[in-house]
Amino acid sequence: MTARSVYLETFGCQMNELDSELVAGQLTALGYRMTPEQSDADILLYNTCSVRDLAEQKVRSRLGEVRLRKQNEPNLVVGVMGCMAERDGEAMYRQFPVVDLLCGPAELDKLPGLIDNAVRTRASLEGETAHEKSAKETALQGDSSRRSSTLAAAADSLEMLDLSRAVSPTDHSGSAYVRITRGCNKFCTYCVVPHTRGAEIHRPPDHIVDECKKLEQAGVLEITLLGQTVNHYRYEHGASVTIDGVTQPQKGRSFTGGHTRDPLAGANTTPFADLLKRIQRLRFVTSYPRDFGDDVLEVIRDSPRMCRYLHIPVQSGSDSVLKRMNRGYTVEQYLDFIDRAKAHLHQPELGRPLTLASDIIVGFCGETEDDFRQTVDLLERVRFKNNFIFKYSPRPGTTAFGRLDDDVPHEVKKRRCNELMAVQQRISDEVSQEQIGLEFDVFVEGVSVKERKKRKAANGAIALTVGGRDASEPAEPLPVEGPIQMSARTDGDLITVFDCPQGMAPDDLVGTIRRVRIDDAKGLTLSATLL
Ligand code: 5AD
Ligand code: SF4
Numbered sequence: 001m002t003a004r005s006v007y008l009e010t011f012g013c014q015m016n017e018l019d020s021e022l023v024a025g026q027l028t029a030l031g032y033r034m035t036p037e038q039s040d041a042d043i044l045l046y047n048t049c050s051v052r053d054l055a056e057q058k059v060r061s062r063l064g065e066v067r068l069r070k071q072n073e074p075n076l077v078v079g080v081m082g083c084m085a086e087r088d089g090e091a092m093y094r095q096f097p098v099v100d101l102l103c104g105p106a107e108l109d110k111l112p113g114l115i116d117n118a119v120r121t122r123a124s125l126e127g128e129t130a131h132e133k134s135a136k137e138t139a140l141q142g143d144s145s146r147r148s149s150t151l152a153a154a155a156d157s158l159e160m161l162d163l164s165r166a167v168s169p170t171d172h173s174g175s176a177y178v179r180i181t182r183g184c185n186k187f188c189t190y191c192v193v194p195h196t197r198g199a200e201i202h203r204p205p206d207h208i209v210d211e212c213k214k215l216e217q218a219g220v221l222e223i224t225l226l227g228q229t230v231n232h233y234r235y236e237h238g239a240s241v242t243i244d245g246v247t248q249p250q251k252g253r254s255f256t257g258g259h260t261r262d263p264l265a266g267a268n269t270t271p272f273a274d275l276l277k278r279i280q281r282l283r284f285v286t287s288y289p290r291d292f293g294d295d296v297l298e299v300i301r302d303s304p305r306m307c308r309y310l311h312i313p314v315q316s317g318s319d320s321v322l323k324r325m326n327r328g329y330t331v332e333q334y335l336d337f338i339d340r341a342k343a344h345l346h347q348p349e350l351g352r353p354l355t356l357a358s359d360i361i362v363g364f365c366g367e368t369e370d371d372f373r374q375t376v377d378l379l380e381r382v383r384f385k386n387n388f389i390f391k392y393s394p395r396p397g398t399t400a401f402g403r404l405d406d407d408v409p410h411e412v413k414k415r416r417c418n419e420l421m422a423v424q425q426r427i428s429d430e431v432s433q434e435q436i437g438l439e440f441d442v443f444v445e446g447v448s449v450k451e452r453k454k455r456k457a458a459n460g461a462i463a464l465t466v467g468g469r470d471a472s473e474p475a476e477p478l479p480v481e482g483p484i485q486m487s488a489r490t491d492g493d494l495i496t497v498f499d500c501p502q503g504m505a506p507d508d509l510v511g512t513i514r515r516v517r518i519d520d521a522k523g524l525t526l527s528a529t530l531l
Contacts, residue, residue, distance in 0.1 A: 003033040004119060007041035011058055012049020014226055014285065015197075016082055016105075018177040020047045023081070023111055025166045030112055043077040043115060048084035050192045052393040056084055063096045070098050075122045079103065081111060083196035086140055087397060093136055100136060106183070106198045107139035109161045114139055141198050158182070159249050163207060167218040175445070176220045178211050179203065180275065181227035182249070186288065188315075189326045189400040190364060190392065193228055200228070201249040202235045205270040212282075221511040222443060225284035232291045233272040273299045276306065283307040283493070286359075289314065289337055290329050297344040308345050308352050309385075309493035312337075313359035317378030318371035321364055324404060331378060338382055351440045355385040355431070355492030362420060363392045363413030365404035372416050379423055385431050385492065386524060387424045391417050432521035435494065439517045439531065442488035444509045448497045451485040488514070490526075498528040 006027055010020040023045075024034050035041050046062060049055040059080070070076050079101040080092060086104035093099055101114045114137040121135045162179055184193045185200040212223050227233065273295035276282070282305075289312055300306045316322050319330050338356065345354040360375060379387065391413040394406045483499035484506050490496055498516055500506050516528035 003031055004043055005033045005035045005041045006043045006045060006115075007035055007038045008045045008047065009038075009062070010047045012047075012051065012055050012082070014177055014224070015179070015228070016047050016049060018179060018226060019082070019105060019108055021177075022161050022165055023047070023108055026112060026161065026164060027115070029164070029166060032115075042075070043079065043119070045079045045081060048080055048082040050083035050087045050196055050395065052390060053395070054393065059084055060096075063098055067096075067098045077101070077115065077118045077122065079111075079115065079118070081105070081108065083192060086196040087192055087395075089140055090136075090138065102136075102138045102140060104140040105196060106141045106158065109158045110139040141196075159203065159207070162203065162211065165211060165214070167215055167220070169218045175222040175224065176215050177224050177226045178208060178215070179226045180208055180230060180233050180284075184228035186229060186328070187326060187399065189324065189404065190361065190395065190398055192395045192398055195397050197228070200232065202233055203249045205235055205275050208275065219511075222445075223282045225282060227284075228286060229288035229291065230284045231272050231287045231296060233275060235270040235275075237268045237270070272296055276300070276303070283309055285311045287312040289327075289334050292337055292341070294340070294344070297341060301344050307493060308354045308491040309357070310341060310354070311357045313388075314378065314382075315359060315361050316364065316367070316371065317375035318367070321367055321371050324366060324400075325361075325364060326399070331374070335378075335381070348438065351438060353435075353438075353492055355494065356382060357386050357388075357493070358382075358384050359388045359390065360420060361390050361392050362416040363408035365392070365400055365406055365408070367392075367408050367416075376420065376423055379420065379427060383427050383431060384424070385494065386428055387420075389417055389420050389424065428524055429521075432494070432524055432526060435490075435518045435526055436521055437518065439515060440490045440496070440528075441513050442490050442496050442516050442528070444486055444488045444512055444514055446487055446510050447506055448485040448487035450497070451487075486510075488516070488528075494526055495524065496526040496528050498530050501530060 006024075008020055008024055010016050028034060032043070038044060044066060046059055048059045063078070063080075066076075066078055070078065077100050078098050080096075080099050081103040082105050085092065085102040086106070088095070090102070092102060100118050103111045103114055118135075118137045167176075181200055181202050183198040183200045184191075187194050208225075215223060271293075273293065276284075276296065276299045287310055292312075300308065314331075314334055315325055315327055317331055322330065341356075342354055345352075347353065360379075362372065362375070391410075392406070392408065394401050400406075483502070485497050486500050486506060486509055488496045488498065496516060496518065500509060515531045517531055518526045518528050520527045
């Protein structure tokens with residue numbers, strides 16, 4: 001029998017991208033063939049996001065498209081995985097009968113079994129009507145199972161999914177994600193994540209470090225540590241549980257990182273700062289404002305390979321809005337943290353300025369014009385490099401959905417969103433302009449996107465590699481004249497392009513750290529000369 005082929009499409013965040021990568025690796029190891037073409041596939045999987053309604057709408061329209069195809073191909077297996085599966089639950093089968101299987105984000109280890117069952121059921125019903133082929137396969141966390149279970153059961157085989165990661169030296173782009181925590185315990189009132197991804201659990205540090213080493217050995221040059229609140233990471237060794245010889249992840253405790261060294265961190269604990277010391281060249285997302293101790297800032301300051309970039313969402317510049325969001329800090333506390341971070345990490349004279357990024361929600365329940373003005377003021381004060389700005393989208397199942405009135409009209413949300421984006425755009429431009437004339441050590445990631453497009457337009461194929469070889473692109477001599485534009489990143493996550501000098505091969509630059517001088521800036525892209 002030929003290998004079943006799987007099309008897997010990912011919606012939403014970096015956490016979903018990593019989940020998809022792990023699922024694809026596992027399915028490949030089991031003999032499935034991953035295909036980038038929907039029309040080629042016998043199995044369609046959608047890894048979904050529920051954070052905003054817009055993300056869910058995209059999935060709904062995809063399922064609408066698939067309905068027609070399935071009328072002619074009753075053996076086609078359609079699976080919805082990720083947060084939307086968890087949030088909608090079995091109601092999804094009623095709304096979209098085309099869906100054959102549902103798998104929540106905390107149950108992904110069960111996905112191969114669900115697919116296998118779905119495929120077998122359909123094959124055994126060869127010749128039956130579409131109706132009889134409608135057996136459903138479901139793995140959802142629900143409200144009670146893993147969330148309220150013991151530590152050991154909470155960890156269980158989901159950890160194996162991360163541990164089984166197969167990294168091929170030819171199949172990555174030079175950078176990779178590594179998960180350090182799963183889930184979230186913060187329960188911000190607008191957010192579905194604690195409801196869909198479940199309680200926060202922390203992976204054992206040895207697993208994380210081993211995974212990073214494995215990636216490095218395969219040629220991965222830059223690692224981004226992932227978690228909903230990465231800097232809340234804290235692993236207690238005494239409390240670990242071992243199943244079949246494998247140390248299991250640990251449930252997050254309600255621990256509030258102070259402004260000083262964590263007094264609870266004894267010899268048997270690995271706090272976030274210690275984890276960082278063990279891993280080279282990395283960045284991490286997303287940080288939670290309240291959990292940043294000076295110990296973490298000191299590690300970042302003292303490590304030449306750690307990025308001076310913090311993604312630390314503020315969400316609003318108004319205390320009353322922050323309170324209704326249950327964010328657990330005031331604007332003053334947030335600004336104190338920013339001052340502390342700048343005092344430790346902002347060193348432009350050494351070529352190491354600190355850059356900051358954030359998320360903002362406009363039009364949250366009860367947000368007045370004055371609340372909004374305070375958010376504008378906060379942007380002017382902090383001067384983020386960039387900001388992800390969202391209009392509030394009420395999510396069923398969250399605290400805000402049941403208890404707070406979504407009373408800011410859509411038009412007002414839209415206006416505030418546009419105004420804030422314009423303010424941020426100006427600040428982003430200014431931050432970029434401030435870099436002109438400075439010298440930085442940048443990490444060369446590959447050939448720039450612009451250069452790739454230029455060469456693709458000229459040839460229909462690109463004969464360049466970007467850290468690790470892309471199998472779809474032939475490695476031939478360059479057919480286009482002129483210097484090759486390379487793309488690099490500063491410590492502060494600013495994209496920097498420069499020309500590869502004559503006589504130097506792009507591949508020799510990729511994955512190295514080079515000194516450049518910034519000559520110009522357009523939007524968030526800096527242009528530089530290699531020194
Ligand atoms: N509406 C709008 N934005 C939201 N976010 C999370 N939930 C919602 C919601 N219901 C945003 C927050 C978060 C980012 C990942 O998505 O800003 O930091
Ligand atoms: Fe959602 Fe708040 Fe957790 Fe972030 S910290 S994932 S916004 S609940």
